[in-house]
Amino acid sequence: MKAALTAFHGYSGLISLMEHAVVYSVKEIFPTLQGEGFHTGRAAVFCRFAGCNLWNGREGDRAHALCRFCDTDFIGTDGPGGGRFHKAADLAQSILQAWQAGTGDQGHASCSPLVRPYVVFTGGEPLLQLDQPLIQALKQLDFEVGVESNGTLKAPLGIDWLCISPKGRAPLVQASGDELKFIYPQTDASPELFTTLPFKHFWLQPLDIPAPSAEAGQPPLRSAENVQAAVRYCQTHPQWRLSLQTHKLIGIP
Numbered sequence: 001m002k003a004a005l006t007a008f009h010g011y012s013g014l015i016s017l018m019e020h021a022v023v024y025s026v027k028e029i030f031p032t033l034q035g036e037g038f039h040t041g042r043a044a045v046f047c048r049f050a051g052c053n054l055w056n057g058r059e060g061d062r063a064h065a066l067c068r069f070c071d072t073d074f075i076g077t078d079g080p081g082g083g084r085f086h087k088a089a090d091l092a093q094s095i096l097q098a099w100q101a102g103t104g105d106q107g108h109a110s111c112s113p114l115v116r117p118y119v120v121f122t123g124g125e126p127l128l129q130l131d132q133p134l135i136q137a138l139k140q141l142d143f144e145v146g147v148e149s150n151g152t153l154k155a156p157l158g159i160d161w162l163c164i165s166p167k168g169r170a171p172l173v174q175a176s177g178d179e180l181k182f183i184y185p186q187t188d189a190s191p192e193l194f195t196t197l198p199f200k201h202f203w204l205q206p207l208d209i210p211a212p213s214a215e216a217g218q219p220p221l222r223s224a225e226n227v228q229a230a231v232r233y234c235q236t237h238p239q240w241r242l243s244l245q246t247h248k249l250i251g252i253p
């Protein structure tokens with residue numbers, strides 16, 4: 001009996017250990033300027049989680065994925081600052097270090113007290129991994145927390161700025177937030193589906209399909225047709241504003 005109880009306690013101890021054994025898989029962490037949407041131009045650290053629920057990230061599987069136009073490599077943990085983090089506090093420290101490296105500010109000394117450090121969780125799909133302990137660890141470091149999500153998962157509490165970018169084939173579960181960013185055009189959805197949802201800002205972002213450049217060594221051409229179509233849509237539907245991926249235009253990450 002005692003042996004059985006000891007085994008039971010050992011087992012339940014293991015279960016509770018496993019419950020706390022969170023691993024955050026992070027592709028990359030980098031300081032830059034937010035390139036899209038309302039906070040365009042704002043200094044931010046991007047924390048890109050590995051993995052997505054709408055595409056496995058392999059080119060060979062793109063044509064059959066729920067989201068087929070992704071412009072991002074989110075496989076693995078091999079990017080700058082990437083890795084597997086076992087503690088929320090460790091990941092938060094890495095994000096703080098990236099903020100300090102980006103701003104050159106070791107202690108907010110040169111900043112107005114109104115300026116708060118800003119982290120944007122993206123991916124991949126960040127809501128597969130972002131949780132309360134991580135949000136709280138960043139709040140303790142005075143961070144504002146932004147998220148770029150496809151809207152297929154409920155967002156945890158405590159996010160300061162939530163951007164939802166719906167994908168035509170995927171059910172929208174998180175149907176409220178601060179900004180809705182519709183990639184235009186999409187074959188399986190149109191902006192009209194979203195106009196009455198409770199968001200503060202509605203953005204139309206041209207679908208970017210990098211084309212091979214005519215001349216070797218030149219940057220790839222962006223899809224000028226999609227830009228023109230988005231411009232026309234915003235002009236004729238003034239609820240929507242144009243969001244350009246400005247980081248791509250100026251060649252920053």
Ligand SMILES: C[S@@+](CC[C@H](N)C(=O)[O-])C[C@H]1O[C@@H](n2cnc3c(N)ncnc32)[C@H](O)[C@@H]1O
Pocket residue numbers: 052069070071072122123124125126148149150151164165181183205206207208209
């Ligand atoms: C790579 S996603 C990661 C976050 C999340 N999975 C999502 O889809 O919102 C970041 C942002 O890039 C947008 N995006 C992805 N591929 C794009 C493309 N080819 N052209 C324009 N925007 C794109 C997404 O819609 C989203 O707003």
Ligand SMILES: Nc1nc2[nH]cc(C(=O)O)c2c(=O)[nH]1
Pocket residue numbers: 032033034035036046072122123148247252253
């Ligand atoms: N500069 C910059 N701005 C961004 N806004 C959203 C991005 C993303 O990939 O989620 C992104 C990104 O990758 N870089």
Ligand code: SF4
Pocket residue numbers: 052053054055067068069070071072074123124125150167
């Ligand atoms: S949902 Fe986001 S990360 Fe996933 S494949 Fe689509 S654009 Fe890429």
Ligand SMILES: [Mg+2]
Pocket residue numbers: 071072
């Ligand atoms: Mg991006």
